Amino acid sequence: MWWTRLSALIVKELLAVLRDPKGRFVLIVPPVMQLLVFSYAATLEVRNVDVMVLNRDSGHWGQELIERIQGSPTFRRIETAENQTDIREAIDGQTAIAAIEIGPDFSRNIEAGTSADLQIILDGRRSNASQIVSGYLTQIGMTLAAETPAGRRAMAKTVATVPRNWFNANLTYQWFMVPNLIASIALLIGLIVTALSIARERELGTFDQLMVSPLRVHEILIGKLIPPMMIGLFHMTLYVLAAIFIFGVPLRGSLFLLYGSSIFYLGSVAGLGLFISALSMTQQQAILGAFLFMVPAMLLSGFATPIENMPDWLQPVTIINPLRYFLVIVKGVFLKDIPAAEVLNQTVPLALIACATLGAAAWLFRRRLE
Amino acid sequence: MSTSSRARRFAALVRKESYQAIRDPSTILIAFVLPLILLFLFGYGVSLDTTRTRIGLVLEQATPLTQDLSASFQASRYFSVTVGRDRRMFENDLVLGNVRGIVVIPADFTTDYAAGNRPQIQVLVDGSDPNTANFVQNYAQGAVANWERQRQSETVAAGPPISIEQRFWFNPELTSRNFLVPGSIAIVMTLVGTLLTSLVVAREWERGTMEAMMATPVTAAELLAGKILPYFLLGLASMTLCVLLAVFLFGVPFRGSVAALYALSAAFLIPALGQGLLISTATKNQFLASQIALTSGFLPAFLLSGFLFEINSMPQIIQWITIIVPARYLIPSLQTVFLAGDIWPMFARAIAVMLTIGGIMFLLAARSTRKRIG
Numbered sequence: 074m075w076w077t078r079l080s081a082l083i084v085k086e087l088l089a090v091l092r093d094p095k096g097r098f099v100l101i102v103p104p105v106m107q108l109l110v111f112s113y114a115a116t117l118e119v120r121n122v123d124v125m126v127l128n129r130d131s132g133h134w135g136q137e138l139i140e141r142i143q144g145s146p147t148f149r150r151i152e153t154a155e156n157q158t159d160i161r162e163a164i165d166g167q168t169a170i171a172a173i174e175i176g177p178d179f180s181r182n183i184e185a186g187t188s189a190d191l192q193i194i195l196d197g198r199r200s201n202a203s204q205i206v207s208g209y210l211t212q213i214g215m216t217l218a219a220e221t222p223a224g225r226r227a228m229a230k231t232v233a234t235v236p237r238n239w240f241n242a243n244l245t246y247q248w249f250m251v252p253n254l255i256a257s258i259a260l261l262i263g264l265i266v267t268a269l270s271i272a273r274e275r276e277l278g279t280f281d282q283l284m285v286s287p288l289r290v291h292e293i294l295i296g297k298l299i300p301p302m303m304i305g306l307f308h309m310t311l312y313v314l315a316a317i318f319i320f321g322v323p324l325r326g327s328l329f330l331l332y333g334s335s336i337f338y339l340g341s342v343a344g345l346g347l348f349i350s351a352l353s354m355t356q357q358q359a360i361l362g363a364f365l366f367m368v369p370a371m372l373l374s375g376f377a378t379p380i381e382n383m384p385d386w387l388q389p390v391t392i393i394n395p396l397r398y399f400l401v402i403v404k405g406v407f408l409k410d411i412p413a414a415e416v417l418n419q420t421v422p423l424a425l426i427a428c429a430t431l432g433a434a435a436w437l438f439r440r441r442l443e
Numbered sequence: 444m445s446t447s448s449r450a451r452r453f454a455a456l457v458r459k460e461s462y463q464a465i466r467d468p469s470t471i472l473i474a475f476v477l478p479l480i481l482l483f484l485f486g487y488g489v490s491l492d493t494t495r496t497r498i499g500l501v502l503e504q505a506t507p508l509t510q511d512l513s514a515s516f517q518a519s520r521y522f523s524v525t526v527g528r529d530r531r532m533f534e535n536d537l538v539l540g541n542v543r544g545i546v547v548i549p550a551d552f553t554t555d556y557a558a559g560n561r562p563q564i565q566v567l568v569d570g571s572d573p574n575t576a577n578f579v580q581n582y583a584q585g586a587v588a589n590w591e592r593q594r595q596s597e598t599v600a601a602g603p604p605i606s607i608e609q610r611f612w613f614n615p616e617l618t619s620r621n622f623l624v625p626g627s628i629a630i631v632m633t634l635v636g637t638l639l640t641s642l643v644v645a646r647e648w649e650r651g652t653m654e655a656m657m658a659t660p661v662t663a664a665e666l667l668a669g670k671i672l673p674y675f676l677l678g679l680a681s682m683t684l685c686v687l688l689a690v691f692l693f694g695v696p697f698r699g700s701v702a703a704l705y706a707l708s709a710a711f712l713i714p715a716l717g718q719g720l721l722i723s724t725a726t727k728n729q730f731l732a733s734q735i736a737l738t739s740g741f742l743p744a745f746l747l748s749g750f751l752f753e754i755n756s757m758p759q760i761i762q763w764i765t766i767i768v769p770a771r772y773l774i775p776s777l778q779t780v781f782l783a784g785d786i787w788p789m790f791a792r793a794i795a796v797m798l799t800i801g802g803i804m805f806l807l808a809a810r811s812t813r814k815r816i817g
Binding site: 093095096099103106107110111113114115116117118119120121122149164165166167183186188189190191192193194195196197198199200201202203204207208210211214215217218219221223224231232233234235236237238239240241242244245246248249261265269273353355356357358360361362364365368369372373377379381382384387401404405408409410411412415 | 467468469472473476477480481484485487495496497537538539540543556561562563564565566567568569570571572573574575576577580581583584587590591604605606607608609610611612613614615617618619621622634638639642643646726728729730731733734735737738742746747749751752753755756757758761764775778779782783786788789
């Protein structure tokens with residue numbers, strides 16, 4: 074009996090979202106576009122940058138350095154500067170991200186075995202990209218230094234650091250980005266769909282009808298919870314397929330673990346959504362409330378920057394963020410073949426968040442009734 | 444009809460819209476609370492500067508030489524080091540993310556070093572986070588280079604064959620806050636301009652109050668202008684709050700002029716509001732409007748604007764898409780106003796492009812509004 078009531082509500086909820094062709098469109102097209110566009114766009118590699126060179130050296134080594142910069146795939150155009158003013162204009166107007174100034178004694182000093190000076194000026198407004206460009210330029214300079222007569226003598230004693238990247242040998246950025254987006258986009262969609270569910274009824278006045286129906290409060294909540302979770306699972310499946318077949322992200326762990334834990338993740342997301350929904354009087358408030366949670370949740374999840382880099386007083390705030398735990402699971406299952414015990418470690422907090430938010434939503438809900 | 448009554452009508456319209464905007468708590472939430480949170484997070488929480496990454500250091504053979512090198516890693520301000528004897532001690536930690544890298548100083552390091560045989564150390568990093576992986580690699584190399592320099596200065600006094608001096612203009616300390624905070628102001632204005640406006644107008648359509656307004660003598664142009672004027676002012680107010688906080692709380696330098704700041708911001712709000720209007724008249728539904736505003740407004744301002752990711756590095760197709768993202772023109776200019784000063788040729792170009800995009804958005808929005816009534 075309760076099951077017929079509940080399934081009727083679930084069907085009604087699904088219809089409310091999917092009936093309208095625009096609604097179907099918005100549930101499928103934007104998330105897929107987000108995955109495709111953003112996983113290709115979000116890269117911290119730096120390519121195709123323009124730099125400027127001011128070469129005051131007339132010897133061989135200065136020319137050699139410029140040729141090596143030209144040969145590097147990172148750089149697109151190498152502009153030649155005549156004087157310091159050219160450099161200032163290019164950096165100010167952002168036509169070049171870096172300027173390299175080779176001193177007049179560059180070749181002579183290298184031949185003499187004394188230290189030759191090289192100055193690199195970078196645009197600190199784009200400090201992240203500048204740092205990466207400076208890394209590339211320094212690398213080119215060091216390689217050249219190792220080939221100078223003095224460099225060859227020193228070489229024998231120099232320590233070589235041999236880098237090895239586990240889980241992602243070439244540091245392909247998409248292998249990082251796509252698993253992160255799977256978890257984030259599921260949050261984005263799940264939260265808004267759930268947050269709207271009660272607020273819409275309230276705004277349209279159908280909420281009272283729902284209340285006088287034979288459905289009990291917990292049944293209404295479950296009925297509001299399950300459809301967004303189904304939509305979330307559908308999205309996850311779509312993205313997992315895209316990750317494997319379009320982006321070629323290796324799936325090293327078990328899909329079973331991923332799906333098992335995703336039930337709890339989606340549950341906690343839907344719980345948060347219902348809580349926001351119970352708090353808001355209008356759809357607008359629900360959407361903006363969801364947004365108010367989502368932005369900090371994304372920034373404090375370990376997606377953009379590792380949690381351990383955050384200040385100590387801020388790190389505890391991330392404990393209530395479901396995205397934080399699920400990110401570890403998605404990245405772990407895809408790239409690291411993460412052990413089941415660790416997945417469980419991350420799933421327990423998700424289950425707790427789900428219980429707490431659902432409890433709070435039910436309480437708010439009942440209170441509003443009286 | 445006389446001009447004065449037209450002006451009075453318009454003023455009444457603007458007043459009505461302003462009350463409506465201010466009365467709704469969610470307006471205040473988006474225009475003032477969310478910017479505070481965003482700025483706070485970018486100012487304190489989210490920093491691209493790596494501080495004290497946890498690594499494991501494996502000393503396969505403890506000799507005075509390897510212990511000296513290990514001490515140099517422990518002294519580095521970029522690492523928090525745990526020392527072990529065997530790399531297997533840390534392999535599981537690397538899987539769980541408890542350490543971000545393992546530095547291995549192999550058993551034959553001391554003999555190779557003494558023989559001048561290119562001694563090697565290995566740096567194993569967690570590639571599942573390429574950014575941190577790169578940092579660990581670079582800082583590990585830096586720690587080794589530091590150590591070598593110290594040892595060399597003890598023996599011979601020769602410097603490196605090429606000494607490279609780096610200077611970062613405008614932001615010499617490379618404080619990421621200094622460019623993240625100006626960038627987040629653009630995002631805040633996108634939220635007010637595009638997300639909030641699209642929701643508000645979509646609600647009017649949803650409830651049918653838009654049609655009711657259409658039936659009054661107000662023209663469609665007046666109606667749209669009356670709707671967006673309060674949000675234009677709200678966007679500027681929100682921006683002002685952000686700038687004050689950025690300068691006085693976070694100590695971000697402000698080297699340009701206030702005039703340039705407002706000119707750029709006002710020019711940016713035109714396409715942002717135009718986009719919000721267009722979305723709402725096209726969807727007439729708050730859920731659809733919110734999703735489309737997120738996908739076409741907020742996320743591109745974040746990801747396709749050069750704020751966090753370099754546009755030049757993106758695939759060509761995506762670089763073309765970024766051409767119509769207004770934030771792409773605002774963010775470099777805002778960073779310039781804060782960190783470099785007034786560079787008017789750059790600002791003029793940005794303003795011209797933003798106004799063009801805005802004009803097109805408004806034309807499209809006005810056209811679709813008229814069509815729906817006819």
